[in-house]
Amino acid sequence: MPKKINIAIVGFGNIGSFFYKTLEKNKKSIALKTGKDIFIKYISAKQLNKKRIIKIPKPKWIKNPLELTTKNDVDIIVELIGGSDGMAKKLIFAALKNKKHVITANKSLMSKHGDMLALLAERNNVNLEYEASVAGGVPVIRLIKEGLISNKIKKIYGILNGTTNFILSSMEETGKSFVEILDYAKKLGFAESNPISDLNGSDAAAKIKILSSLAFNKKISEKKILTEGIQHLNQEDIDHAKNLGYKIKLLAVSETINGKLMERVHPCLVDKNSYIANINSVLNAIIVDGYPIGRTVLQGEGAGPGATSSALISDLCSILRGNIKYPFGVSHAMRKTTKSFNILKRYCSSYLRVEVKDQHGVLSSITKIFAKNKISIKNLIQIPDKKKKKASIIIITHKTLELHYNKLIKNLNKNKFLIKKPTFIRIEKV
């Protein structure tokens, strides 16, 4: 590799423009640490005439980013467009085919096309780096690929979405509603104007798929994994959880059970004194449980231009230091397709909130439905609301098969005494 390295940045939005500034500021220290001088040769974005805070010399601007993939004076392409398909996909495929190193922060693209991209990078003897795609500035990908290389990982779990963590922890701290806190998060820039992929869990699902692929040397799961978001939770659930000694967190979990893989994203009740329960605001936290090391914990800023640029520069330095690395730690041929564990066979305790009409005999009907579905109740609290002629029934169950919960909820939904669908949250031992 020549001493002077030319970089092209495609996507000059929130992340791209901050990355550019950070890179310019850090050139000297990068040269000191890697022995390579970097030069930002080209920039590309969608609208060339858009007013931008950072002034870029005209010759650096490239209208069609795909041209960069065949230019001799480009060594590394940094994709900061976003989206699982479209230009981001075309650009990375073309760049790798043309033997350019690629850095991306794009989790949706990596979780969908990561296997093919890794194969392409391997065949063309270039690097594909994606540290910023999971947990922003928290270096979890490098931790799994390098720091924990000698370990057999059993489980990896954590908070991988800052927006939902901000919403849940703010609801708990302030007592305000989901809608009020979501609006506030948008004002602070912690939630996008359309935050659906954060709220419904799909953002965290894309990230845990990438992590579990790395942790278990397997291809990225193509099937949809169990993915539930936080939109259905309300202040009542947060309060009840608190009174029962829990906090609610949206966790992403990946583990192997009898050689099969279980990946899931859903809200969980976790012990209020546990480490993960006390990760608040927009922070991310990840726990990697491996052998022989035991548990390793990482915590930090999961998003934002500063944190993301930190991860992007770490990727850049990894490329500059040399050596071509397998993007997922092992060669494509060695990455297995692992069978999924049937989630219906999983046992867990759970929290259920059932809103019912305040009528005689409703409570005994509910307990009968639980018994019929082989679910034993550990704790039951009835909170009547005489004015509204309704009652909330909060139930904590003993460990039960997921299959039985599915049947229970179907059974409960059939009853006329029910005011709305029950809220079901799994209890996670962390």
Ligand SMILES: NC(=O)c1ccc[n+]([C@@H]2O[C@H](COP(=O)([O-])OP(=O)(O)OC[C@H]3O[C@@H](n4cnc5c(N)ncnc54)[C@H](OP(=O)(O)O)[C@@H]3O)[C@@H](O)[C@H]2O)c1
């Ligand atoms: N924001 C975060 O905190 C964060 C954290 C971790 C990872 N990421 C990832 O970083 C990436 C960028 O996110 P962002 O927040 O910077 O997004 P953004 O602010 O929306 O910026 C996107 C950039 O891509 C450009 N673009 C869009 N379509 C294009 C096309 N067809 N050709 C060339 N350029 C195109 C846009 O051009 P114009 O400027 O002309 O509109 C804009 O500069 C995404 O993959 C995201 O998931 C973001």
